[in-house]
Amino acid sequence: MRHLVLSLVFSCFALVAFAQHDHSGHDHSDHAGHNHADHAGHDHAAHADGGHDDHHGHGGHGEKACGHYTHHEFNAGDNAIHHISDANVYSIGPFNIPLPVILYVPNEGGFKMFSSTQFDHASGHHGTGVRAHERFVIDGGQVKHVTDSSFPNENVAISGIVHIKKDGKEEAFVCYNEKLYPTEVKSTADAGIFGGGITGYYDFSLTKNVVSMFIVCLILFLLFTSAAKAYKTREGKAPTGLQNLLEVMVTFIRDEVAVPFLGHNASKFLPFLLTLFFFILGLNLWGQVPFFGGSNVTGNIGVTAVLAIITFFAVNFNGNKHYWEHLFAAPGTPWFVKIILVPVEIMGMFIKPITLMLRLFANITAGHMVILIFVSFVFIFGNSGESVPGAAGGAVAATLLSLFMMSIELIVAFVQAFVFTILTASYLGQATEEAHH
Amino acid sequence: MFFIADFNVIKPDFGLLFWTSVIFLIFFFLMRKFAFGPIGDALEKREGSIRDALDEAKAARNEMEQMNSENERLLAEAREERSLMLKEAKETRERLVSEAKEDAKKEANKIMDSAKQEIEAQKQSAMLELKNQVGTMAIEIAEKVVRQTLKGDSASESLVNGLVKDIKLN
Numbered sequence: 001m002r003h004l005v006l007s008l009v010f011s012c013f014a015l016v017a018f019a020q021h022d023h024s025g026h027d028h029s030d031h032a033g034h035n036h037a038d039h040a041g042h043d044h045a046a047h048a049d050g051g052h053d054d055h056h057g058h059g060g061h062g063e064k065a066c067g068h069y070t071h072h073e074f075n076a077g078d079n080a081i082h083h084i085s086d087a088n089v090y091s092i093g094p095f096n097i098p099l100p101v102i103l104y105v106p107n108e109g110g111f112k113m114f115s116s117t118q119f120d121h122a123s124g125h126h127g128t129g130v131r132a133h134e135r136f137v138i139d140g141g142q143v144k145h146v147t148d149s150s151f152p153n154e155n156v157a158i159s160g161i162v163h164i165k166k167d168g169k170e171e172a173f174v175c176y177n178e179k180l181y182p183t184e185v186k187s188t189a190d191a192g193i194f195g196g197g198i199t200g201y202y203d204f205s206l207t208k209n210v211v212s213m214f215i216v217c218l219i220l221f222l223l224f225t226s227a228a229k230a231y232k233t234r235e236g237k238a239p240t241g242l243q244n245l246l247e248v249m250v251t252f253i254r255d256e257v258a259v260p261f262l263g264h265n266a267s268k269f270l271p272f273l274l275t276l277f278f279f280i281l282g283l284n285l286w287g288q289v290p291f292f293g294g295s296n297v298t299g300n301i302g303v304t305a306v307l308a309i310i311t312f313f314a315v316n317f318n319g320n321k322h323y324w325e326h327l328f329a330a331p332g333t334p335w336f337v338k339i340i341l342v343p344v345e346i347m348g349m350f351i352k353p354i355t356l357m358l359r360l361f362a363n364i365t366a367g368h369m370v371i372l373i374f375v376s377f378v379f380i381f382g383n384s385g386e387s388v389p390g391a392a393g394g395a396v397a398a399t400l401l402s403l404f405m406m407s408i409e410l411i412v413a414f415v416q417a418f419v420f421t422i423l424t425a426s427y428l429g430q431a432t433e434e435a436h437h
Numbered sequence: 438m439f440f441i442a443d444f445n446v447i448k449p450d451f452g453l454l455f456w457t458s459v460i461f462l463i464f465f466f467l468m469r470k471f472a473f474g475p476i477g478d479a480l481e482k483r484e485g486s487i488r489d490a491l492d493e494a495k496a497a498r499n500e501m502e503q504m505n506s507e508n509e510r511l512l513a514e515a516r517e518e519r520s521l522m523l524k525e526a527k528e529t530r531e532r533l534v535s536e537a538k539e540d541a542k543k544e545a546n547k548i549m550d551s552a553k554q555e556i557e558a559q560k561q562s563a564m565l566e567l568k569n570q571v572g573t574m575a576i577e578i579a580e581k582v583v584r585q586t587l588k589g590d591s592a593s594e595s596l597v598n599g600l601v602k603d604i605k606l607n
Contacts, residue, residue: 205452235479
């Protein structure tokens with residue numbers, strides 16, 4: 001009985017928090033004329049003439065140029081992706097914390113640096129700004145570049161950002177001065193494999209993920225240095241409190257991960273393995289704190305790629321003669337096996353870190369998406385706000401399922417940090433193992 | 438209809454790659470220097486001291502055991518010695534007693550012998566004295582008797598002389 005009451009309370013909490021945070025759709029039916037900069041085309045005119053007034057009515061000249069696009073319905077997938085993406089703002093509930101934007105635009109004179117407040121995203125919705133700055137706008141937390149050079153290169157108010165689907169791809173257009181200007185997204189290092197590639201600018205901003213990393217690393221640093229101090233001040237005594245808690249994990253990594261795989265090299269690689277474990281674990285857990293931005297750091301392939309690349313270098317820089325011999329010569333096998341084995345081994349050298357990268361990324365992203373989609377039940381069952389009983393039912397279902405999923409995610413946070421570390425230890429072990437044949 | 442927006446988490450962004458590398462590497466070097474290094478050393482040191490303490494305890498226990506067995510051995514030896522000593526003492530006592538008995542017997546015999554000789558000698562001397570006394574008394578008696586009867590006659594004198602001659606001691 002107590003549990004039921006508790007979950008109902010949580011349901012209401014989830015409903016309220018999410019409603020504050022996410023307006024995708026239901027506002028349109030609840031309050032006619034409510035402006036919606038990120039999805040709706042029909043009411044952006046409010047921005048053009050009325051500044052940032054969210055509750056401005058329909059009409060105005062903007063309607064002619066930019067208003068003929070119908071807004072799409074609430075889409076759980078879009079919503080989830082929006083929330084797992086890195087962003088140039090850090091929103092915690094209704095608060096938008098501005099972050100520094102650092103852009104490298106080779107065609108427009110190199111680096112540009114300014115605060116994300118220049119976009120006035122706080123007046124908009126959902127990380128979408130109502131101003132353009134030096135031909136940049138912020139759309140759903142993402143900085144986007146207006147490619148048209150006729151667009152003014154200073155800080156100007158825009159009427160809104162319109163999303164148009166074209167050949168299964170969604171493109172954002174900035175509505176300014178009754179005209180639509182196409183935008184481009186930042187350069188990505190996937191070489192077009194996942195639909196990204198090099199564009200006109202690079203985003204080196206201190207994004208939500210970067211700030212999360214700073215905070216988590218700082219917390220971990222303070223925790224561990226205070227524990228390290230405890231070893232000095234309480235030398236020869238049994239560990240207590242925080243020191244004891246961290247020691248359990250440190251000795252676990254040492255005795256269950258480092259020593260079995262690395263043997264006498266364990267103490268050399270232990271700091272690296274511990275850093276890896278606690279960095280991943282800390283960020284996994286940070287991303288799961290509810291109502292705290294839910295930054296999806298270890299669920300971003302950029303972060304896991306760096307970790308995998310560092311592991312790759314750590315393994316191959318420490319590889320001994322025996323390791324390289326095994327890789328390129330495959331001793332003890334006949335020549336026709338070598339022809340197959342050597343390329344496989346060389347491919348394996350790269351596949352190992354790639355699997356590390358994908359495993360962590362996929363697990364964390366999937367967990368975040370599932371929770372977000374469960375939360376979206378509130379809007380799906382509530383028919384985007386039209387059905388209050390549906391929304392309430394959705395809220396109960398969403399709460400129960402999210403609670404279940406969050407508990408699983410808590411395990412996943414530890415398991416994935418552990419798996420990444422133990423696999424790194426095993427690769428390091430293979431690279432540093434002494435010959436014994 | 439279901440349309441997925443820009444799934445940008447799978448596109449590694451240059452900025453994030455750069456910042457993650459910077460943050461992770463700085464974090465690693467700082468943690469190695471100020472946290473994991475000292476913690477690892479402290480743990481190793483403590484484990485070393487625990488290992489030493491355990492070894493010491495084991496050694497002490499072994500030593501104790503050794504001492505115990507030594508004690509037992511000594512005790513057993515002492516017990517054996519004691520019984521040996523007791524046995525010896527008993528023997529000595531018995532020997533002494535029997536010797537004493539022997540000596541006493543010899544002495545007693547010796548005393549008896551000398552006593553017998555003494556008695557014999559005493560008896561002899563007593564007899565001699567008795568003989569002398571009896572002779573004197575007999576003479577006195579005879580003198581008296583003779584005085585009465587014999588008044589200087591020669592017959593009487595020769596009779597008396599014959600009689601004295603016959604008196605033999607023993």
